[in-house]
Amino acid sequence: MKPILIIAEVMDGCIRPVTWELIAAARVIRDLIQTNRAGGKRKAAQIAVIVPAQDPVPLAREISSLTKVDVLALKVPTLVAYTSEAYKECLAPLIQELAPSHILVAHTSQGRDFAPGLAIRLNAASISGVNQIRSDGDGLLYSRPGMNNTRNMVLRPEPGFPLVLTLTPGIFLARPCQVKDPGAVMVREISFGPKQPVRMVHQKIARRENEHQALKKAHTIVAAGRGIGERSNLESVARFAKYFSASALGASRPLVDMGWIGYDHQVGITGASVAPRLYIACGISGSSQHLAGMKGSDWVVSINKHPEAPICSHADVCIVADVIDFIRVFLEQEDALQGKI
Ligand SMILES: Cc1cc2nc3c(=O)[nH]c(=O)nc-3n(C[C@H](O)[C@H](O)[C@H](O)COP(=O)(O)OP(=O)(O)OC[C@H]3O[C@@H](n4cnc5c(N)ncnc54)[C@H](O)[C@@H]3O)c2cc1C
Structure with a gap:
């Protein structure tokens, strides 16, 4: 063999x-x-x-x-x-x-x-x-x-x-x-000397010191997943996040892989491990790789249009809704309240 x-x-x-x-x-x-x-x-x-x-x-x-x-x-x-x-x-x-x-x-x-x-x-x-x-x-x-x-x-x-x-x-x-x-x-x-001219010389490996700092410091993380549908909807999710004090915008890996958002925002086994007081998962299914990064959160809210999405069994509150509709209505209500004060 x-x-x-x-x-x-x-x-x-x-x-x-x-x-x-x-x-x-x-x-x-x-x-x-x-x-x-x-x-x-x-x-x-x-x-x-x-x-x-x-x-x-x-x-x-x-x-x-x-x-x-x-x-x-x-x-x-x-x-x-x-x-x-x-x-x-x-x-x-x-x-x-x-x-x-x-x-x-x-x-x-x-x-x-x-x-x-x-x-x-x-x-x-x-x-x-x-x-x-x-x-x-x-x-x-x-x-x-x-x-x-x-x-x-x-x-x-x-x-x-x-x-x-x-x-x-x-x-x-x-x-x-x-x-x-x-x-x-x-x-x-083995001792080898390059037979051809060396095309690349290693210089150094620089560690990314401040990686995921914003996520790690945040009290509330609002994380976007593939369920937000389009890249342009990230803007609404970011506005939604700003309504919470000491908040940061997180994301599932597909959004990072598609180039919609930087790696600094990725939560999960190959991203950041976070433990905020409140984690709001927006259109995130709850894969084991994502859960591994946010399971230390104190309180988890999921907004997902499918009640049987795995994240719902890990959430304290599961809001069954279209996430973009939910955020739009939330922002409209908040804007209206601000106007009245
Ligand atoms: C080795 C390895 C490492 C990985 N590391 C990570 C990692 O670190 N982090 C990570 O996140 N993933 C990681 N992944 C990927 C992981 O397996 C999943 O593919 C990923 O987490 C799924 O992301 P998602 O939940 O955003 O997308 P999906 O699984 O596609 O889920 C989308 C969710 O949105 C819901 N939805 C759809 N439309 C709407 C709507 N209009 N309103 C509300 N809800 C809606 C759906 O019901 C669904 O539950 C890794 C995978 C591998 C193999």
Whole structure:
């Protein structure tokens, strides 16, 4: 059986936790392949992690002792910092030699950057942003979001090619491993000098210090979701938010992905975790990824035209209405009151 390889994500000299999710996904793939073939009687595919770094051995030991998988510490003295060019240069020859069936990479800014180019070098198939892996009996199927996150696309790779997958974080959750002994740690050193002129030099990674500050300080968050219908309706939601003191405008991820509003406003597992006194969800369905970011709110109000929307089971008050109509009437009433005072 061809092995399943994982490229560990290394940043600031540490293993990023998304690596544990890649290992969990590799186990899912291994089990599906095994049940697909001869009722699981054949030997299972080996799972191995590659850690590319200047000093990878301590990191490789950490992975092998925590996850019990075999780890290949790829010592690259010239790898001062991550660049996609450097990664492709040092990983491609090693992966070709190991001839895996799958190469798993995190769908993070780093993984998204180098994985497609690596696939080209390997003459491999490539699927980005995978959020589900299943078998239909004839082989494995991979799902990924498409069309502005409004559809799930299901893909079946052609056999005979290695497959590079980038996996969406937060989907394949790490599970405790039953195996007692740590995996083996092997070390391989390669020194590469670019054969061609270097096209990109890493400068620095600057942290975004003030990210999500407005959301985190707010006492009330009015958050807009896809249910607001149109980008221009964000203006009404923002005006609605201003009626509450110490308030901020939040949003669900699709609005950020569609470019309607900046990432600084996103609430959820890949956005801000917030805990305001009042959270008003406007046209938000209440996906687990969104709930993860606002579940610490003291009081939740949902405005949704469907009473069975999941957010309603998490809200203290569920207003069943067209959100834009509701806000229009609210603003008219408030304006009228202001005029009378
Ligand atoms: C790895 C991963 C990470 C993610 N991270 C996040 C994250 O951090 N934050 C996040 O928000 N999402 C995240 N998502 C996306 C998440 O899965 C959902 O797709 C998203 O939260 C849905 O956003 P929504 O509720 O605005 O849209 P939808 O699910 O489309 O819901 C729209 C809601 O509006 C209601 N509605 C429609 N029209 C009206 C109207 N006129 N008036 C009132 N109500 C109306 C509908 O009944 C529906 O309930 C993530 C997904 C993945 C896979």
